[in-house]
Amino acid sequence: MLKLYNSFSLSKEDFVPFEKDLVKMFICGPTVYDYTHLGHARIFLIYDLLSRCLNDQGFKTDVLVNMTDINQNVFDKAKENSTTYKDVAKFYASAFVVALQSLGIQSVNRLAYVSDYVPSIETQIKKLLQKKVAYMAHGNIYLDVSQVQHYGQISQQTREQLNLHRLDIGPGKKNPEDILLWNCTDDFDFSWDSEFGTGIPWWHMQDTAVAVENFGDNYDVHGGARELVYPHHEAHLAQYQLLSGSDKPIKSWVHVGLVLSDGEKMSKSLGNVVWVKDLIKKYDSDLIRLYVFSKHYRDDMDFSENDLMSKKPLLDLIRLTMDKASDTTHDTVSNLMRDFMKSLNDDLDSPTALAKLETICIEVKNGKGITLVDFNHMCNMLGLKHDTTN
Numbered sequence: 001m002l003k004l005y006n007s008f009s010l011s012k013e014d015f016v017p018f019e020k021d022l023v024k025m026f027i028c029g030p031t032v033y034d035y036t037h038l039g040h041a042r043i044f045l046i047y048d049l050l051s052r053c054l055n056d057q058g059f060k061t062d063v064l065v066n067m068t069d070i071n072q073n074v075f076d077k078a079k080e081n082s083t084t085y086k087d088v089a090k091f092y093a094s095a096f097v098v099a100l101q102s103l104g105i106q107s108v109n110r111l112a113y114v115s116d117y118v119p120s121i122e123t124q125i126k127k128l129l130q131k132k133v134a135y136m137a138h139g140n141i142y143l144d145v146s147q148v149q150h151y152g153q154i155s156q157q158t159r160e161q162l163n164l165h166r167l168d169i170g171p172g173k174k175n176p177e178d179i180l181l182w183n184c185t186d187d188f189d190f191s192w193d194s195e196f197g198t199g200i201p202w203w204h205m206q207d208t209a210v211a212v213e214n215f216g217d218n219y220d221v222h223g224g225a226r227e228l229v230y231p232h233h234e235a236h237l238a239q240y241q242l243l244s245g246s247d248k249p250i251k252s253w254v255h256v257g258l259v260l261s262d263g264e265k266m267s268k269s270l271g272n273v274v275w276v277k278d279l280i281k282k283y284d285s286d287l288i289r290l291y292v293f294s295k296h297y298r299d300d301m302d303f304s305e306n307d308l309m310s311k312k313p314l315l316d317l318i319r320l321t322m323d324k325a326s327d328t329t330h331d332t333v334s335n336l337m338r339d340f341m342k343s344l345n346d347d348l349d350s351p352t353a354l355a356k357l358e359t360i361c362i363e364v365k366n367g368k369g370i371t372l373v374d375f376n377h378m379c380n381m382l383g384l385k386h387d388t389t390n
């Protein structure tokens, strides 16, 4: 059975989905105004690994990713290029799909542009107003977080700590940490008409409506970068709890560490962004996979080309082993294969799994047998493509 670390309970848990054979996953997707960098790609590689582990255990996976196109950065890009926000979104969403494909990520099966969900966002906000857990204040609508039980649990903050955040402050806001749902007071280049006035639905509510519309009252895994925990995921959970009437509408919160570049967060202004489209021109996608999986997903990783290249001997060894397949698998190798699977099932401990795979390859090189079926089984779990031409 797969064990996963849940940021909600702060512990490793046996993973049991709501439905018997199906795992529903929502991954916070990109704001579609630029290309995909390695930090984004790492997130999707990790959930691809998770999906492959779940598929291996007989679960089907349904993976939903939102494309954030209602956002000032998208609007700015549209203005810069004298086009619409929709054109900008489509262009970068296509580039995102190409980036995922170039890395062999096949698990994402639903992409949702949040701008397609504005009527649903409006409906969900109306429900929150009817339940009297949201309120209007000078044109804006806020969620009253004082009505949310255990608010602050994922980000591990007390009510006092939460009070120190002054989120989206506007006149008439009851508590500084209340969550903005619909913004009618700021000026945006694009806006939407609603019952509440003309404005834009706020970030957290966009994702909630996408998830509610696609998955209903509950789903199994919510994923994204660890930096999204507060306020984004805390707000999403509060909204989902109030809309679904359930304390635990999402089983597992799985967060991935950051990819740093020269010890700093990647940013265009620092000029340290590693774009997938550039990386893939230079390096084999299998090498990039081995590099990303060589670090535990919950840890931050500092990108270095030397570290990436240091996985090349392992990749060569893996390819050599593919050519050495035999009719039977030796007992020693079978035991190591079991350890490989066990590591992945222990909160996706891919660094240990890779170490086991390396030992297997060395054993095979030294004469112990492995069948192609057994070897491919492990390669498939890691999404390695068995192709030496690339």
Ligand SMILES: [Zn+2]
Pocket: 027, 028, 029, 207, 224, 232
């Ligand atoms: Zn999100």
